[in-house]
Amino acid sequence: MAKNTTARTSGTANRRGRRHPLATVALLVIGLLSTGGAYALFTGTASAAPATVHTQASTEEGKKLFAANCATCHGLSAQGVAGVAPSLYGVGAASVDFQVGTGRMPLANQGPQAEQKPVQFTNEQIASLAQYVASLAPGPGIPSSKYLQANGNSSTGAELFRINCAMCHNVAGAGGALTEGKFAPALSGVLPQHIYEAMVTGPQNMPVFNDKNLTPTQKADIITYLKYLDKNPSPGGFDLGNLGPVAEGLFIWIFGLGAVVGVTIWIAAKAN
Amino acid sequence: MTVTETKPPVAPTATEPASTVPPSRGSRFTGAAANYIDERTSISGLVKELGRKIFPDHWSFMLGEVALYSFVVILLSGTFLTFFFQPSMASVNYAGSYPPLKGLDMSAAYSSTLNISFDIRGGLLFRQIHHWAALLFIAAIGLHMLRVYFTGAFRKPRELNWVIGFVLFVLAMAEGFTGYSLPDDLLSGNGLRIIDGLIKGIPVVGTWISYLLFGGEFPGTKVVALFYSVHILLLPAILVAALGLHLLLMVVNKHTQFAGPGRTNENVVGVPILPTFAAKAGGFFFVVFGVIVLIASLFTINPIWTYGPYDPSPVSAGTQPDWYIGFADGMLRLIPPGWEIVWLNHTWSFNIIIVILVLPLFLGLVAFYPFIEGWITGDKREHHIAERPRNAPTRTAIGAAGVTFYAVLWAAASSDLMATHFQITIEGVIHVLQALFFLGPIIAFFVTKRICLGLQKKDHEIALHGFESGRIVRLPGGEYIEVHEQLDDYERWRLVSYNEYKPVMLRPDSKGRITAGERARAALSRWFFEDRISPVTTTDIERSAGHH
Numbered sequence: 001m002a003k004n005t006t007a008r009t010s011g012t013a014n015r016r017g018r019r020h021p022l023a024t025v026a027l028l029v030i031g032l033l034s035t036g037g038a039y040a041l042f043t044g045t046a047s048a049a050p051a052t053v054h055t056q057a058s059t060e061e062g063k064k065l066f067a068a069n070c071a072t073c074h075g076l077s078a079q080g081v082a083g084v085a086p087s088l089y090g091v092g093a094a095s096v097d098f099q100v101g102t103g104r105m106p107l108a109n110q111g112p113q114a115e116q117k118p119v120q121f122t123n124e125q126i127a128s129l130a131q132y133v134a135s136l137a138p139g140p141g142i143p144s145s146k147y148l149q150a151n152g153n154s155s156t157g158a159e160l161f162r163i164n165c166a167m168c169h170n171v172a173g174a175g176g177a178l179t180e181g182k183f184a185p186a187l188s189g190v191l192p193q194h195i196y197e198a199m200v201t202g203p204q205n206m207p208v209f210n211d212k213n214l215t216p217t218q219k220a221d222i223i224t225y226l227k228y229l230d231k232n233p234s235p236g237g238f239d240l241g242n243l244g245p246v247a248e249g250l251f252i253w254i255f256g257l258g259a260v261v262g263v264t265i266w267i268a269a270k271a272n
Numbered sequence: 273m274t275v276t277e278t279k280p281p282v283a284p285t286a287t288e289p290a291s292t293v294p295p296s297r298g299s300r301f302t303g304a305a306a307n308y309i310d311e312r313t314s315i316s317g318l319v320k321e322l323g324r325k326i327f328p329d330h331w332s333f334m335l336g337e338v339a340l341y342s343f344v345v346i347l348l349s350g351t352f353l354t355f356f357f358q359p360s361m362a363s364v365n366y367a368g369s370y371p372p373l374k375g376l377d378m379s380a381a382y383s384s385t386l387n388i389s390f391d392i393r394g395g396l397l398f399r400q401i402h403h404w405a406a407l408l409f410i411a412a413i414g415l416h417m418l419r420v421y422f423t424g425a426f427r428k429p430r431e432l433n434w435v436i437g438f439v440l441f442v443l444a445m446a447e448g449f450t451g452y453s454l455p456d457d458l459l460s461g462n463g464l465r466i467i468d469g470l471i472k473g474i475p476v477v478g479t480w481i482s483y484l485l486f487g488g489e490f491p492g493t494k495v496v497a498l499f500y501s502v503h504i505l506l507l508p509a510i511l512v513a514a515l516g517l518h519l520l521l522m523v524v525n526k527h528t529q530f531a532g533p534g535r536t537n538e539n540v541v542g543v544p545i546l547p548t549f550a551a552k553a554g555g556f557f558f559v560v561f562g563v564i565v566l567i568a569s570l571f572t573i574n575p576i577w578t579y580g581p582y583d584p585s586p587v588s589a590g591t592q593p594d595w596y597i598g599f600a601d602g603m604l605r606l607i608p609p610g611w612e613i614v615w616l617n618h619t620w621s622f623n624i625i626i627v628i629l630v631l632p633l634f635l636g637l638v639a640f641y642p643f644i645e646g647w648i649t650g651d652k653r654e655h656h657i658a659e660r661p662r663n664a665p666t667r668t669a670i671g672a673a674g675v676t677f678y679a680v681l682w683a684a685a686s687s688d689l690m691a692t693h694f695q696i697t698i699e700g701v702i703h704v705l706q707a708l709f710f711l712g713p714i715i716a717f718f719v720t721k722r723i724c725l726g727l728q729k730k731d732h733e734i735a736l737h738g739f740e741s742g743r744i745v746r747l748p749g750g751e752y753i754e755v756h757e758q759l760d761d762y763e764r765w766r767l768v769s770y771n772e773y774k775p776v777m778l779r780p781d782s783k784g785r786i787t788a789g790e791r792a793r794a795a796l797s798r799w800f801f802e803d804r805i806s807p808v809t810t811t812d813i814e815r816s817a818g819h820h
Contacts, residue, residue, distance in 0.1 A: 112697070158372040162458065162580045166588040171458060172578040176589025177688035181697035184589065225372055229578070235390070236400055236572030244459065244588075246686040248573050249595025252407040257415065259563050260338050260408070261331070267552060268331035 020265060030262065033254060041238060062132025065125055069106050078136055091201065092139020093130035098197035100126045102190075104204075112181035113204045140200045147220040148192035150227035157225030160218055164209065172242035173226055178205055188230055192223045323546035328529040332419045337553060339412035341560040342405045343515070349402040350504065356392055358384040359500030361456065361493045370577050378456075378581035381496045385455040385576055400568035406451060407573075408564060410444045410596045417441060421641070421671050423658035425528045427651070431642035433521040436514055438639040443511045445596050450503035452574075452594055456496055459574070461582030462591045465490065466601070473624025491584060528658040531769040533762045537656045592685055602684030603627045606706050634677065648796045650776045662731070663770040665724035666800045672720035673713035680708045721803065728805040734759065735767040735808040736816040768808045775801045 020026070067076065073085035080087030088095075099105040100121060104114035121129070134141065162171055170176045173187035182205050187195070199219050202208035209219070233239065240247040295303065310316045327333065360380040366373050368383070369390045388395035417437065420426055426434035449467075453460045468490045472478045486492035526540050535541045543549045579588070593601050604627055611622040637644070645667065646652075661668040683690070684705045691698035738756040746752050759767070776797040780786050 154372040155374045155376060158580060159376060162583070162586045162588070166458075166586050168589050170590045171580065171586075171588040172575070174590065175692060177691040177698045179698060181691070181695070181700075183692050228372055234572040234575055235577075236396055236575060237570045239572045239575065242575070242578070243689060244590050245574075245592045245594045245598075246590070246689050248407060249598065251571065252404065252567075253411055253595070256404065256408050256563065256567055257338075257411045260412070260560055261335070261415075263556070263559050263563075264331040264334040264338070267334065267556060268329050 020269065023265075023269075026262070026265065030258065033258070037255065058128055059132045059135050061125070062128035062130070062135075065121070065129050066132055069120075070129075073107070078133060088133050089137040090139045091133060093134040093142050094140040094197040095201040095203070096130040096133045097126060097142055098194050098201060098203055100129055102194055113183070116185070140197075143193060143196040143200070143216075143219075147196060147216050148223065149220075150192055150224045152217065152221040152224040154221070154225045154228045156218065157221030157223070157228075160214065161222050161225050164214065165222070168206075170242070170244075172239075173229060174242040187226055190226070192227065195223050195226060196220075319546070322523065323544060325523055325545045325549075326527065326540040326542045327545070327549045328527050328540060328542035330530060332423075333527065334556065335412055335416040335419055337556060338560055339409055339416055340515070341557045342409035342412055342564065343511075344557070345405040345561055345564050346402060346409060347508070349398050349405060352398045353388060353395075353402055354504060356384060356388045356395065357381070357454070357500075359454065359497045361491075361496050366581075373577065373580065376581060379496065381454060381456040382576070382581045385457070389577065397565075397568060400571075400573050401564055403451075403573045404568045404571075405564045406448050407595065408560075410441070410448060413437075413441050413444055414596075417638075418671070418675070422661040422668060423528065423530075424655065424664055424667065425658050426642040427655040428646065429654050430521070430525050430528075431646065433518060433525065434642050435639055436518045436521065438635075440511065440514050440518060442635070443507055443514065447503060447507045447511065448594055448596055450499040450507065452597075453499050454496060454503060455574075455576045456582050457576040458579040458582055458586060458588060459576070459591060460579075461491060461584070462587055463593050463597075464495065465584070466593075466604070470604075470624055470628060473621040474628065475618060475620060475625065491582065526656065528656050530658050530660070531766055533765050535657065537654070540656070590688060595682070598685035599678055599681035600627070600631055602681035602687075602705075603631060605684045605687055606681070606702065606709055608706070634674075638674070645800075648776075648793060648800055649773060650793070650797065651773070655771075657769070659770060662724040662727040665721045665728070665803065668724050669717045669721035673717040676712040676716035677709070680705055680712050684709075725803055725805060731767045732805055732808055735764050736812060764813070768813075770807050772806050773801045773804065 066074075066078065070078070073081060074088055075081050075085075078088040096105075099114070101119065101123075103117045103119040106120060108115050108117045119126075130142065133139075161173075165173075168176050168178065168184035169187055170184075175186035176184050178184060184206070196219055198206060199209040199214065199222070200211075214222070234242075240251055358380045362380045363377050364380050364383050366376050366378055366383050366386065368374075368386050370386060373386065385399075388399055390396070420434065420437070449463070453464050468482055468486065471482045471485065474481065482490065485495065485498075487494040527542070529535050529540055529542065532541070543552075580586075592598065604624075607623040607626060609623075611626070613620050613622070661671075684702070687701045687705065688698055690696070690701050738758040741755045741757045743755040744752055745755055776794055778786060778790060778794040781790070
C-alpha cells in the first residue's frame with residue numbers, strides 16, 4: 001500500500017510538527033478560561049437600589065398590601081401560622097423595611113433561608129407595609145438618617161466588624177457559609193439603612209445587636225467601614241472576590257501556572 | 273540543533289586558527305578576559321563539562337525550571353522586604369496612611385507590613401510579587417513532581433534525587449507557612465492558632481511544645497521573631513543547599529528523555545547548555561519573572577489591611593491557609609466531631625492525633641515511593657528513558673489514587689466556599705468528601721488502570737496495523753476493505769519501545785527458605801504486573817506486515 005504522508009499527518013501527531021496534537025485543545029481551554037475569567041471579573045454585583053423617600057405612606061394602604069401579599073403565610077392579622085411563618089407582632093418597621101426592601105419578602109420559596117430576589121414593591125408601598133406592621137405592636141423603627149451617612153470612625157467600625165460580624169460575613173464582608181445550607185450574605189452594595197436594620201432586627205440566622213450591645217454610633221461606624229470598602233477598591237488590584245487564599249490558590253494554578261506551562265510548550269515547540 | 277551527549281563534537285583547540293578573519297576588538301577583549309580568568313581558576317574544564325550538558329526538548333522537562341526561577345524571584349523580592357519589615361510583636365499605635373486602621377494598637381510586625389504596603393514606594397508590588405511567586409514556586413514544584421512520578425523518572429539511579437526533591441517540597445511548604453505567619457494579621461494569627469491546636473493535641477508533650485514554641489501561652493510575644501529567623505535564614509540556607517545538590521545530581525545522572533529514534537538508555541538527545549539552552553533558559557527566566565510581576569501588579573494577594581491586626585477573639589469566615597497547606601486544613605475539617613476521650617487523666621484528641629498520623633504517613637509514602645516500587649519490582653537496572661504513563665498502568669493508577677486523595681483533602685479546605693458558591697449545604701459537602709476520602713482513591717485507581725491498559729491496547733493495535741484512514745476501497749473481487757495507514761518507523765518506535773515487566777518469581781533463598789518478606793513481595797509484584805500488555809516485537813510487526 002502506498003503511503004500517503006499528507007493523510008497521515010492529518011490523522012496523527014506529526015512528530016516534527018510545530019504544533020502539539022493537544023495545541024488546539026490547549027488553545028480552546030485557554031480561550032474559554034480567559035473569556036470566562038474576564039466575564040467573571042467584569043460583571044460586578046453592584047445593585048443600584050433607588051434612594052428611599054417616604055411619601056404618602058399610609059397604614060390603610062399597608063394593610064391592603066399585607067392582605068394581598070403577606071397574609072397567605074403570616075395570617076390575615078399578621079399573627080403567624082405555626083410551621084409556616086412567624087408572627088409579626090413586635091418585629092417593627094425596621095424588620096419590614098429590611099425584609100421587603102432587600103427583596104427577601106415575599107419569600108421566593110421555602111428553603112434554608114430567604115433568598116434575595118428583585119424588590120417587588122415601590123418604596124412607598126414598602127413604607128406603607130412597614131407602617132402597618134409597626135402599628136400592630138411596638139418594635140424597632142426605621143433608623144434615623146444621621147446614623148446612615150457613613151461619616152463615622154471607620155477604624156472603630158473595622159475593629160467592631162472584625163469582632164462581631166467577620167466570623168460569619170468574612171473580614172471583607174464577602175459572606176460565608178453557615179450550617180444546613182444557610183449562609184451569611186456578602187455585604188458589598190447593601191444600603192446603609194438595610195445594614196442598620198439587619199443589626200437591629202437580626203433577620204434569618206443573624207443575632208440581634210441591640211443598642212446596649214452596639215450603640216447607634218458604633219453601628220454607624222460599622223456602616224462607615226463597610227461603605228469605605230465599597231468605595232475604595234483593593235489597593236493591590238483586582239480582589240478576586242475577597243475570598244482569601246482559596247481564590248488566590250485557584251488563580252495561581254489556573255492562570256499563573258497555566259500561562260507558564262503555555263510558555264514552556266511554546267518554547268519546546270520552537271526547538272524543533 | 274539537537275545534539276547527542278555521548279558524542280560531543282570536537283571543540284577547536286587554542287592553537288587552531290578558528291577562522292581566517294582577524295578577530296574584532298570586542299572578541300579579542302572577550303578572549304583575553306576569558307583567558308585571564310581561566311589561567312587563574314581553571315574554570316574552562318567545568319564550563320566545557322557543564323556547557324555540554326544536554327537538555328531534552330520536551331515541555332514537561334521545564335517545570336522544575338519554573339520552580340527554580342520563581343525561587344530566584346522570591347529571593348530577590350524577599351531581600352527587598354527585609355529592609356523594611358520589623359519582626360517584632362511589640363505593641364505600636366498605627367499612624368500610617370490606611371484610614372480604617374488608624375489609631376489601632378498592633379504589633380510592630382503588622383504595622384511595618386502595612387507600611388510596606390502603603391507607605392514605601394513599590395512596597396506593595398514587592399509584597400505581592402513575593403507572595404504570588406511563593407504560590408507559583410510550590411505549584412511548579414508540585415507539577416514537576418507529578419511529571420517525574422508519572423514518567424517513572426525517579427527510578428534508579430535517580431531515587432535519591434527524588435528524595436531531595438521531596439525535601440525541597442517540604443521546605444518550600446515550611447517557607448510558605450512561616451512567611452504567611454510573619455505579618456501578624458488576623459489570617460496568619462488564625463493559621464498559627466490552628467498549628468497551636470495541632471501541637472497541643474499531641475498526647476503528653478503537646479502543651480510543652482506549644483509553650484516552648486510561643487514562649488508561653490499562645491500567641492505570646494516571640495513567635496514572629498522566631499519565624500522570621502527561620503524564614504529568612506535557616507530554611508533558605510537549607511533550601512539552597514538541597515537545591516544545589518538536586519541540580520548537581522541532575523547533572524551527574526543526566527536527564528531522562530522520552531523514547532524516540534536515536535534515543536537510547538545510554539545517550540541523551542537534546543540541546544546543550546551552551547549556547548542554545550542557556551539563552552533559552554535565560555529568556556525563560558525573564559518570562560516567568562514577567563508573568564509573576566504581571567499577576568502581582570494586577571491582582572491583590574493577602575490583603576492584610578482587610579484582615580486587621582491579630583487578636584485571638586475574631587475568626588473570619590472563609591479563613592483558609594495558602595493552597596499548599598490546604599490539604600492539612602482539609603483533613604482537620606473532615607474529622608467527624610467528638611473524637612475525644614479522657615484516659616489516665618489526659619484528654620486524647622483523636623480528631624487531631626489521626627491527622628498528625630495520616631498526613632506524615634501520606635507524605636512518607638510519597639518520599640519513599642521509589643524505594644517501595646524498586647523493592648516490589650525487583651528492578652535493579654538503570655532507567656534513562658522516561659516511561660509514558662500508560663506503559664506503567666499500576667504506577668499511574670497509584671499516582672492517580674494519591675492525587676485524588678490529596679485533591680479530596682484540598683477540596684475539604686474550601687468546603688465552606690463550595691457551600692456558599694454552589695448553594696449547597698456545608699454538611700453535604702463535608703459528608704460527600706468524607707466518603708470520597710475513602711472511595712475516591714480506590715475508584716481513581718481502578719479507572720486509571722483500565723484507561724492505561726486500554727490506551728496500551730490501542731497503541732498495540734496501531735503499531736501492528738496502523739490506524740483506520742476512513743478510506744473504503746472496493747477490491748476487484750467486490751470485497752470492501754478499509755485502508756489502514758501504516759505508521760512510519762519513527763512513530764512506531766515511540767509506541768513499541770518500552771520495557772516489559774513480569775511479576776517477581778517466588779524462589780527459595782540460598783538456605784532453601786521462602787521468607788514471609790519474599791512472599792509479600794511476590795504478591796505485591798503480582799498485583800503490580802499481572803495486568804499488562806506486552807510491547808509489540810519485531811516479529812509481530814513483520815508478521816502483521818505480511819497481511820497488508
